[in-house]
Every structure is written in C-alpha cells, then in structure tokens.
Amino acid sequence: MQTSFTAEQLRQPDIAEANAELRKCVHCGFCMATCPTYLISGDELEAPRGRIYLAKVLLEEEKDAPRPEVLAHLDHCLTCLSCTTTCPSGVGYDKLIAIIRRRTANAPTRPAAKRLARRLLIHTVPEPARLRPLARLGRFIAPLAKPLLNRRREWRPLAAMLDMAGGARPQRPLFGDYPPLAEGPGEGRRAALLTGCAQGVFGRAISEATLHLLRMAGFHVVIPRQAGCCGAMEEHLGEHARAVRRAAANVRAWVEASAELVVIDASGCAGTVKEYAALLKDDPAMARNAVRLAENAFELSELLAPLADALPWRAPRRKRLVWHAPCSLTHHLRIADQPKGLLERVGFEVLEPAEAHLCCGAGGANAVLEPEIAATLRARKLDHLHAAAADAIASANFGCMRNLASEARLPLFHYAQLLAWAAGGPDPFLTANRRMPATRDGGACSGGTCGCAT
Ligand code: SF4
Ligand code: SF4
Structure with a gap:
C-alpha cells in the first residue's frame, strides 16, 4: 500500500512502525475471507483491508478523533488476528490496530454510553477488589436494569456489562x-x-x-x-x-x-x-x-505437552468433546494441537467444529462493547459446536467460555479441568453449570484435591 507520510511524521516511532506494516499490504484481499466482521456484514470497511486503509488515512492526517462511523469500523475489530494468519504478505495488522487503539483511546467522537462502558471496564475488570462487589450489585439490579438498558441500542454495552458482571456469583481469587x-x-x-x-x-x-x-x-x-x-x-x-x-x-x-x-x-x-x-x-x-x-x-x-508421558494420569476418560479454539491460541500464540493432543492422550475423543478458525465474538472487549456483533458470532459458533453432538465443549480461554456459556446447551470446560480430572482431580461433569464455566455454587472449592488453602 502506498503511503505519503512526511519526514517529520516518520520521526514518530508509532508512525514509522505503522508505515512499515502498511507498505507490506498488496491489496490482495485474502484476509477478508477469514475476517468474522466482514463475513457477517459484507462491508469492506468491516474487513482487514478496509481497516488498514482507514488506519493509513487516520495516521496520515494525524486524526485521533475520527468521525463516529470510521471509529465504529475500527472499534468493531475483534483483534482476533485471523487476518494475520491468512495474510501472505506478513502485514502486522496487530501492530497497526494497537497503534490506532492507543491514538483513539479517548476519542470524544465515540458515543457517550460506549465511552462510559470503556471507563467502567478499565476501572473494574482488572481489579478483583472492585469487580467482586460490582458483580454482586449486578446480580441484584440486572433483572430491573437490563430491560431498560436494552431498550436503546446505544446503551446495550452497559446491559452487556451487567450480564458479564452479574452472570455468576463472584468467588475469592486463589493465592x-x-x-x-x-x-x-x-x-x-x-x-x-x-x-x-x-x-x-x-x-x-x-x-x-x-x-x-x-x-x-x-x-x-x-x-x-x-x-x-x-x-x-x-x-x-x-x-x-x-x-x-x-x-x-x-x-x-x-x-x-x-x-x-x-x-x-x-x-x-x-x-x-x-x-x-x-x-x-x-x-x-x-x-x-x-x-x-x-x-x-x-x-x-x-x-504440559512435552511432559505428558511423565505425568501421573489415572483412568482414561471416555467422553466426546468438541473443541473451541480461542483466537488467542490459534492466531496469536499459533498453538494448534497441544491442548487437543493432551485431551486425546487421556482418553477423550476431541471433535473439530466447522469454521473452527472464526472468533466466537468475545475478541478484545467486544462481548461487552459490541454486543450485537458478539451475539451474531456467538450464535454462529454455537450452531457449529452443538452440531458436533458432543458431551461437552472444551476450550482454553475464560473470555470465550464466558461469552459462549450464556447461550450454550452443553457444559463448557477449560481443558485444564478435564486434564485435572484425568490426573485424579474432581469430575467437572458433576459440578457443571451450563451458564457458567465455574463451580455450581460459585464460591466453593471444586473438590479440594489441589490442596489450596482457601
Ligand atoms: S483482527 Fe479479526 S476482526 Fe479484526 S480485521 Fe483481522 S480478522 Fe477482522
Ligand atoms: S491479505 Fe495481507 S496483503 Fe492481502 S489485503 Fe489483506 S492485509 Fe493486505
């Protein structure tokens, strides 16, 4: 992609980095076929190639407060990085979107409700001491507040936040x-x-x-x-x-x-x-x-994968699992087979759903900030997972599990829970809660075999 930054602009490290990535793009469009937001919208500006073009214009014009519709196309990106796996030219889309996100973090052109939801996310989710009381409050007020917030489209991120905070009883973190x-x-x-x-x-x-x-x-x-x-x-x-x-x-x-x-x-x-x-x-x-x-x-x-033969596995576990591969595992870490290999090693049958490479809708903070996109992708993902006729869904990332759990008709487990069962830990199927990938009562220890102090 041709760029026209001035020499002065290129002295800014982020613009120099962006320029190097932008120039790798040859407009081939291969990335579009694997972009979830493009697949559900059909709009090129909701695809990586379109977003790369928007990023170029924003950086060339040094606009940190783009027009709301431009900002929306960039905000809709799930940061799933499926496009980086597909791109034959090695465009560092992850670097580009990170630069844009830093420059537009506080853009006043974002709708007020979304700005509020972003502030709430930043000040609560990373802080368990705040998240726990908020979750308790969320459980209490959700039945009343959610229908009200859902009435107006722009307030739906706040309803989604209530869902996230209030979906399960908060627990004491492990130390x-x-x-x-x-x-x-x-x-x-x-x-x-x-x-x-x-x-x-x-x-x-x-x-x-x-x-x-x-x-x-x-x-x-x-x-x-x-x-x-x-x-x-x-x-x-x-x-x-x-x-x-x-x-x-x-x-x-x-x-x-x-x-x-x-x-x-x-x-x-x-x-x-x-x-x-x-x-x-x-x-x-x-x-x-x-x-x-x-x-x-x-x-x-x-x-664990290289150590698997030396681990003290107990009886083999004979359940059919369908594997949900988180984008962070597949496209960011580029780990394809290790969790599935470990599950098969201890006796599980592991099935692959259709469209395994596509995001479930929870990428970035989009389960909260873009609830409509998240819901569409979640429904598409769950259709494929349910079609596998498995006993449970297994995955590797809590964010995806929370997103899927709200509508899943199967128990959902982290693969660590299933492996721990094979290593003498508690049977997760006994405490499965289809809405939440956690213990049924939320606050209790799931079996005591870890020997944790709490
Ligand atoms: S990161 Fe994912 S959602 Fe964003 S442009 Fe790439 S493929 Fe599309
Ligand atoms: S696949 Fe890579 S080179 Fe082709 S349009 Fe997408 S980002 Fe550009």
Missing part, C-alpha cells in the same frame, strides 16, 4: 504457595500461576484445576497476591501506559516470589505475558527480569 503433590518432571521448580482478573473472580475452578495439574507434575506453584490482571484488557482499549504498569507489577511480584517460570491457563493472557519484554523494554528496573520471565512464560499446554 498462596503450593509445594508439589508428587515427584515429577517439574522437579520442584517454582512456577508462578497467573490466575488473571475476571477468571480469578468467576472461574476459580479453572485455576484450581491448573494448580492441581502443576503440583501433580512436580512443580512448586506460587500465586502472589500482588500479581493480577495481565494488562490485556487495557491494551485492547488503547490504554498502553496502564498495561505497562500491570506488566511491571506482575514481573515484580513474580521476582519477589522467586518464580523460575510463569504458567498461564487463559490463552488471551498468555499472549500478553509473552509480550512483557517488549512492554517493559524502556523500564531499566524491570527490563531484564521481564525478558527472563517472558521467555519462560508458557500457555499451560505448551508446558
């Missing part, structure tokens, strides 16, 4: 220091487990399952209180400085806990932690440790 439960390939190495923000509050059963697996593999697991949200939510919303502060806080907490490696069971967060070296490159106090920990950060299946 502590957990020695190995068995001798194993982990050899007592200290592994920091990231339990995240929303998953920490609504999906504790997933963290418990991962904790169990790691301890059974011989790792000494640490979950420092000072570590928390990875920063992905803030980065998605263009709040780069906040994301950098989160990264620094996590690195500091893991260094203080003497962690040798970091394990993340939410694929969306794993992608962000692996980028900590880049996020903290300008922080002299943190940069060296950020590089070390980012190099030793593993999405759970990356760590």
Whole structure:
C-alpha cells in the first residue's frame, strides 16, 4: 500500500512502525475471507483491508478523533488476528490496530454510553477488589436494569456489562504457595500461576484445576497476591501506559516470589505475558527480569505437552468433546494441537467444529462493547459446536467460555479441568453449570484435591 507520510511524521516511532506494516499490504484481499466482521456484514470497511486503509488515512492526517462511523469500523475489530494468519504478505495488522487503539483511546467522537462502558471496564475488570462487589450489585439490579438498558441500542454495552458482571456469583481469587503433590518432571521448580482478573473472580475452578495439574507434575506453584490482571484488557482499549504498569507489577511480584517460570491457563493472557519484554523494554528496573520471565512464560499446554508421558494420569476418560479454539491460541500464540493432543492422550475423543478458525465474538472487549456483533458470532459458533453432538465443549480461554456459556446447551470446560480430572482431580461433569464455566455454587472449592488453602 502506498503511503505519503512526511519526514517529520516518520520521526514518530508509532508512525514509522505503522508505515512499515502498511507498505507490506498488496491489496490482495485474502484476509477478508477469514475476517468474522466482514463475513457477517459484507462491508469492506468491516474487513482487514478496509481497516488498514482507514488506519493509513487516520495516521496520515494525524486524526485521533475520527468521525463516529470510521471509529465504529475500527472499534468493531475483534483483534482476533485471523487476518494475520491468512495474510501472505506478513502485514502486522496487530501492530497497526494497537497503534490506532492507543491514538483513539479517548476519542470524544465515540458515543457517550460506549465511552462510559470503556471507563467502567478499565476501572473494574482488572481489579478483583472492585469487580467482586460490582458483580454482586449486578446480580441484584440486572433483572430491573437490563430491560431498560436494552431498550436503546446505544446503551446495550452497559446491559452487556451487567450480564458479564452479574452472570455468576463472584468467588475469592486463589493465592498462596503450593509445594508439589508428587515427584515429577517439574522437579520442584517454582512456577508462578497467573490466575488473571475476571477468571480469578468467576472461574476459580479453572485455576484450581491448573494448580492441581502443576503440583501433580512436580512443580512448586506460587500465586502472589500482588500479581493480577495481565494488562490485556487495557491494551485492547488503547490504554498502553496502564498495561505497562500491570506488566511491571506482575514481573515484580513474580521476582519477589522467586518464580523460575510463569504458567498461564487463559490463552488471551498468555499472549500478553509473552509480550512483557517488549512492554517493559524502556523500564531499566524491570527490563531484564521481564525478558527472563517472558521467555519462560508458557500457555499451560505448551508446558504440559512435552511432559505428558511423565505425568501421573489415572483412568482414561471416555467422553466426546468438541473443541473451541480461542483466537488467542490459534492466531496469536499459533498453538494448534497441544491442548487437543493432551485431551486425546487421556482418553477423550476431541471433535473439530466447522469454521473452527472464526472468533466466537468475545475478541478484545467486544462481548461487552459490541454486543450485537458478539451475539451474531456467538450464535454462529454455537450452531457449529452443538452440531458436533458432543458431551461437552472444551476450550482454553475464560473470555470465550464466558461469552459462549450464556447461550450454550452443553457444559463448557477449560481443558485444564478435564486434564485435572484425568490426573485424579474432581469430575467437572458433576459440578457443571451450563451458564457458567465455574463451580455450581460459585464460591466453593471444586473438590479440594489441589490442596489450596482457601
Ligand atoms: S483482527 Fe479479526 S476482526 Fe479484526 S480485521 Fe483481522 S480478522 Fe477482522
Ligand atoms: S491479505 Fe495481507 S496483503 Fe492481502 S489485503 Fe489483506 S492485509 Fe493486505
């Protein structure tokens, strides 16, 4: 793509980076066939090629407050990165959209309700101490407030936020220091487990399952209180400085806990932690440790797959699963087979749905901010998942699971829960709640086999 930045503009590092990516695009349009927002709208400005063109114009004109309709096309992007997997020219669309998001983070041309929803997301989701009381309030006021908010299209993000916050009883996040439960390939190495923000509050059963697996593999697991949200939510919303502060806080907490490696069971967060070296490159106090920990950060299946033969599996589990591959796993981390391979290794049959490469609608913060797009993509995804006639849906990212759970007719599990069952943990089918990928009563421990202190 031809660009016409001035020499002065190219001295700005983000414009220079964007220019390099824009110039790789040869307009071939291959990316459009795999873009979910294009597939449901048929509008080229809802496709990567159209968004790349919009980005070029915005950057050339240095407009940080584009017209509302232009901003909407860019905001609709799910950051699923399906286009980066498809693009034959290697256009770094992820870099381009990140630059645009930072420049337009506070654009006054966004509708007021959306600006409010973005502020609420930034100030609550990454903060469990705020998210838990909000979730309690959400459960209380949702029956009254949601119908009112849903009456006006522009207020629907706030209704979706109530759904997100109030869909399940909030739980106490997991913290502590957990020695190995068995001798194993982990050899007592200290592994920091990231339990995240929303998953920490609504999906504790997933963290418990991962904790169990790691301890059974011989790792000494640490979950420092000072570590928390990875920063992905803030980065998605263009709040780069906040994301950098989160990264620094996590690195500091893991260094203080003497962690040798970091394990993340939410694929969306794993992608962000692996980028900590880049996020903290300008922080002299943190940069060296950020590089070390980012190099030793593993999405759970990356760590377990090479160790699978040495893990203490119990009886094989004979259930049919249909696999929902999160975009963060497939298109960002480029992990295709490890979680499915592990599930098959312990006896599960794992089926692939049609359109497995397409986003479920939860990409970025779109489950809340773009509820209509999210609902259309969720329905399309669930049609394919339900058609597989499986016993349950298995996935690898809490955000996708929350999004799908609201309409799924099958139990939904994180693959860690299913593997932990095969390693002597609780049977997740006994506590399955079809609306929520968590324990049925929300607050209780799902079985106690992890030995967690709470
Ligand atoms: S990231 Fe996903 S939604 Fe955004 S342009 Fe690429 S394929 Fe489309
Ligand atoms: S596939 Fe790549 S090169 Fe082709 S239009 Fe899309 S971004 Fe440009």
